[in-house]
Structures are given as structure tokens and as C-alpha cells.
Amino acid sequence: MPDPADDRGSGGRRISPEDEAAYRGRISELGDRLDKAKAEREAAAEAELDAEMRGRGMAYGMRMAAELVAAVIVGGLIGYALDSWLGSKPWLFLLFFVLGFAAGVLNVVRSYERMQKEIAARTGGRLGTSVPDDDD
């Protein structure tokens, strides 16, 4: 195959049809290779994000558990303290235990809302790759 620089050097000679076809072939091959490299890179980035989101998923789970349990414990302690102070065992303990549970659920709902926002900001709403459903 003649070098394209030679062609141009020898003064405005037309590129022969065979050469043009060869160049086109090379260009489309280059395009394919670029597409492939791009796809590979995107897949790698996707996998990395997925791994990170899995790690985050675990952290989020722990967070929920801590939110719920902490409120129940605090509610129970307040009730217990009021009971020993007012001598009304065990009624205020029971009442505040239940209130603590409600507060725990409130905590979980609030942190869930925050979590959704964070995840949406990062990935557009996905936490880890979705597992295919049997029903699908």
C-alpha cells in the first residue's frame, strides 16, 4: 500500500479507489476498536461503582439497625428513670419503651429518605446491581 504522504507530495494526484476503500476500512476498524475500548472502560467503572455501592449497602444496613435500637434504648431508659423517680413501676417504662420504638421507626424512615437522596445523587437510584427477579 502506498504511503498517503507520497500521494500528496507528488502533486494533487487522486487517491485510487482501492486505496480509498483501504483507508475507509482502516477508519471503520479504528472506530470499532475505540468503541470496544470505551465499552471496556465503562464496564470497569460500572463494576467499581457497584462494588462501592455494595460496601455502602452494608454500612447503610448497620446504620438502620443502630438508629432503631438506639431510640428504643433511650426511650426505655427515660421510662425507667421516671419510674424510679415517681415510683410508678412499671407503667412509664412500658409507655416510653413503646414511644422509643415509634421514635426508632421515625429515625429509620428519616435516614432512609436521606439515604435514597444520597444514592440517587450518586448512581441514579441503584444500590448494587439488581438481582434478576424470578417473576421477570
Added chain:
Amino acid sequence: MPDPIHQFEIHRLVPIDLFGWDVSFTNSSLFMLVTVALVVGFILVSMRGRSLVPGRLQSTTEVTYEFVSNMLRDAAGSEGMKYFPFVFTIFIFVFVCNMLGMIPGFFTVTSHVAVTGALAALVFLTVLVVGFAKNGVRFLKLFVPSGVPIVIMPLIIAIEIISFLSRPVSHSVRLFANMLAGHVTLKVFGGFVVMLLGAGTYAALAPLPLIMAVAMTALEVLVAFLQAYVFAMLTCMYLNDALHPGH
């Protein structure tokens, strides 16, 4: 089997008795001092050049600064930037303590609820003081959501107050529990390797827990960063509540 809890024991290095209080210099105090010295030393050294085009060390510090300032500005708005030194100190202290704990043989300061509890209490008290100083009685609006029928108001207020009081508990427990659980798991897998190696033909199985321990170490490094991030993030959110109590 090696005791997985042994690594969390506190030893007195320099016994100090102050008016009947035991304020000894312990291994925990030592690692806190090491953390502070490392952070201060690193920042001073990395920012010594103060070049317009940062070198590697300087950009590490600058990226950390940007990271924390973005986090704070997103969560608490630009008024929140007044508390940047507070949030930055907490983030970097927890982060470096967590990371130092990942080095084998080192003590993990943040695996003790006394330390994380003190940090969480500091954040809680700061929020209370800032909230009342900035908004006065209006800060109490935090406990009164709008649009609630007057009949169930007392119930809602009680729930909101318990929810508010539970913040320092979950704030501190989350960090300490994560660090404690991670380090115990690592130690247990390490213990399996040693036990299997001493068990005759079963020694052939020893690489399995070793691989697991290596994978867990990678996960723990991620957790160490993530928990420091979460701790600082929640600090920002609580500060936001103190600055803008009207939800």
C-alpha cells in the same frame, strides 16, 4: 485460639492519680497523641511549599479540605462553614484513628465506646448550644412538626424528643460497633489460620481463612473510611438542624 478481645485491652503506661481520679496515660491516650501528631505533622509538612500548582503532598491535603468543605456546605449551607474547623477536626481524627487501627499490632482508639461517645456528646452539646444561641426558643420548633392535629401533639412531641435524644447514642454506637466487629472478625480469621496450621493434615485448609482475612482487610479499610465519613456527615446534618430548625 488467640483471644480476639485481647487487642482492645487498655494498659496504663504512666499511672497518674489526680485527686482520686485515675487519669493514667494509657495505650489509648498514646494512640490519640500519635494520631494528632501525625495529622498536624502531615498538614504542616504538606502545606509548607504553598505553591499555586500543588505537589503530591499538598494536593492530598487540599483534596481532603475540599472533600470536608463540600460535605459541610451541601448539608448545612454556607452558614455552616463557620463550623468547618470543628467538622474537619472530627473527620480527620476519626479517619486517622480508624486507619492507624488497621496496622497490625496497633490499638484502635475508635473501637471504644468511651471515645466515640465523648465525640458524639461533644457534637450533641455543640448542636444544643448553637441551636439555642442562634434561634433561642425557636430551636424547640425542631420537636413540633407542622400540620399535626392538636390532639396527638403531645405524643408526637414525646416521640420527637426521644428521637432527638437517641442521636448521640446511634452516632457513637455505629462507629464503635463497626470498628469493634471488624477487628474481632479479622482476629478470628487470623486465629483460624494459626489453628489449622497446627492441626496436622488439616493445615492444607489454612489458606482458605487466610484468603478470607485478606478480603476482610480490604473491606475493613473501606469501612474505616466510610465510618469516618458517616460520622462527619451526621455531624454536618445535626449542625444543619441547629442552624435551620424549621425542617
